C-alpha cells in the first residue's frame with residue numbers, strides 16, 4: 001500500500017495520474033475504505049467515478065485497487081480463479097500501464113489481489129489485500145428494493161428475513177440451494193454478500209489474516225473485512241452450512257482440497273475436473289504433484305511463477 | 310378483567326393528530342388492560358385508523374403520549390424511545406394485523422415462511438422446530454397443513470387473513486392491533502373469522518385493540534367499546550351496556566343501524 005497521500009511519479013502513459021484516478025478521488029475512496037474497515041461488513045457509500053471499462057467489468061474493484069495501490073505493490077488479478085481470462089488480463093494491463101506496478105500470478109508473491117468469483121486456494125498472509133469485484137452489494141435487496149428501508153434494517157439488525165430465504169430453500173429442495181454469493185454475518189453484526197464466489201470459499205473469509213475489501217461500482221458501495229475477523233455463513237442448526245465436495249481429486253495436480261471446475265477436453269465430450277485456481281494447480285504440478293490425467297512432464301510447460309513488469 | 314390493581318398494557322393520554330388543517334384525532338385518552346379486547350368503532354373517516362397507527366407505534370401524534378408496558382413490567386413512553394428500541398418493543402410484544410392481508414404478509418414466500426419469520430427474527434435457528442410450529446399454527450387458524458409450502462397469493466381472502474393472524478400470534482404477543490380484520494371479506498367468511506378470532510383471543514388471554522365500522526364485530530369480540538366521531542370519542546363503556554343502552558345521540562343513531570355500512 002502507498003504511503004499517505006503522496007502523489008506518485010511513475011506515469012508511463014502520460015496524461016493519466018498514477019493508477020488512473022486523480023488524487024482527490026483516491027483520497028475520497030480511501031476514506032470510505034477506512035470507514036468500512038472500522039465497521040466490518042457495513043456498506044459505505046462512495047462517489048463512484050466513470051472508469052474506462054463498462055460496469056460489470058469490475059469498476060468497483062478497480063477503483064478500490066487504484067486507491068490502495070502504491071508503486072511498490074505487486075498485483076495479481078484473477079477471474080474465476082484464472083489469471084489469463086480477458087477480464088483479468090485487461091485489468092492487470094490497465095494497472096501495469098497506468099501505475100507501472102509489478103504483476104504476478106503467484107498468490108504468495110502478490111501484495112494486492114483483485115478478484116472476481118474466487119478466493120485463492122493458497123492461504124493469504126498478513127499484509128496482503130484481497131479486492132473483490134461486487135455486482136450487487138445489498139443482501140436484503142431481493143426482499144426490499146427500497147434503499148431507505150434496507151439501511152434501517154441493517155441499522156436495527158432486522159435480519160429475520162435472511163433466514164426466511166434459507167427456510168424457503170429447504171422447504172422447496174430439502175437443502176439450502178444457494179451455492180454462490182452465500183450470505184455471511186461479519187463480526188457477529190452486519191450481514192453481507194461475499195460477491196459471487198462459490199460458497200466453497202466462504203470459510204476462507206473467516207479469520208483471514210489479509211485485508212478483504214469489496215467494491216461495487218454501479219451501486220457505489222464499499223465494504224470490508226479487517227484481518228482476523230469472524231465471518232459466519234448463515235444456516236440452521238439442523239441444516240448446517242457445508243461446502244461443495246468432489247468425488248475425485250484434481251485431474252492435473254491431484255489436489256483434494258481445492259475448488260474444481262469441470263472442463264471438456266475434446267470434441268467427443270471427454271471431461272475432467274481440474275482446479276479452478278490455475279496458479280495453485282500449476283504450483284502443485286511444479287512441485288511434483290501429478291493427477292491421473294496429467295500429461296507427461298514437459299508437455300504442459302511451466303505454469304506458475306510467471307512475472308512481468 | 311381490570312381489577313383496579315393491574316396496570317394497563319397500553320395507555321393513551323391526550324392524543325391529537327393533525328393532517329395539515331384536518332384534525333383526525335382530537336384529545337383521545339384510553340387504556341387497555343391485559344387480556345382485554347377493546348373495539349374502536351365509528352363511521353368511515355372518523356379517525357379510527359389514524360388512532361390505531363398512533364397507538365401501535367407507527368405514527369407519531371401531533372400531541373399526547375402513548376405509554377406501554379413490556380413483559381418485564383417496565384413502562385415505556387412509546388414516542389420518546391429511539392426508533393431502534395421502539396421497533397424492538399413492537400416486534401417482541403405486539404402483533405399488527407393489517408386490514409389488507411397483502412400489506413401484512415410476505416406475498417413472495419410460502420405460508421410456512423410467513424408464520425416462521427418472526428421466530429427467525431427472534432433467533433430461532435432450528436428448521437425442524439420452525440416447520441413444526443408453522444404447521445401447528447396453520448392448524449390453529451384452520452388452514453390445511455398441506456398448504457404450508459404454498460404462496461399466500463394462491464389463498465382466498467379469508468385464508469390470507471387467517472395466515473396473517475397466525476404470523477402475528479406465533480411469537481405469543483401480549484397485545485394485538487387489528488384494523489378492520491374482516492374488512493374485505495364475504496359475510497359468511499367474516500362470521501367464521503370472527504369466531505376463530507374470538508376463540509384465539511380467549512384461549513391465549515390476548516389483549517387486542519380492534520378497529521371496526523361494524524358494531525356486530527364489536528358485539529362479538531369486545532369487552533369494552535369506544536365510539537368515535539370526527540376524531541373524538543363520543544362514548545365509551547362495556548360493550549353490552551353501551552350497545553343495549555346507548556347514551557349519546559350519535560351512538561343511538563349508530564346502534565339503530567341507520568349509519569351502519
Ligand SMILES: Nc1ncnc2c1ncn2[C@@H]1O[C@H](COP(=O)(O)OP(=O)(O)O)[C@@H](O)[C@H]1O
Pocket residue numbers: 328331333351352353354355356357358359360
Ligand atoms: N395520510 C393522510 N393524509 C391526510 N389526511 C388523512 C390521512 N390519513 C387519513 N386522513 C384523513 O383523516 C381522517 C380520518 O381518517 P382515518 O383515520 O383513515 O379514518 P377511519 O379509519 O375512521 O376511516 C379522514 O378525513 C381522512 O381523510
Ligand SMILES: [Mg+2]
Pocket residue numbers: 357358359
Ligand atoms: Mg380506517
Ligand SMILES: [Zn+2]
Pocket residue numbers: 250251252253254255274275280281282284
Ligand atoms: Zn489442480
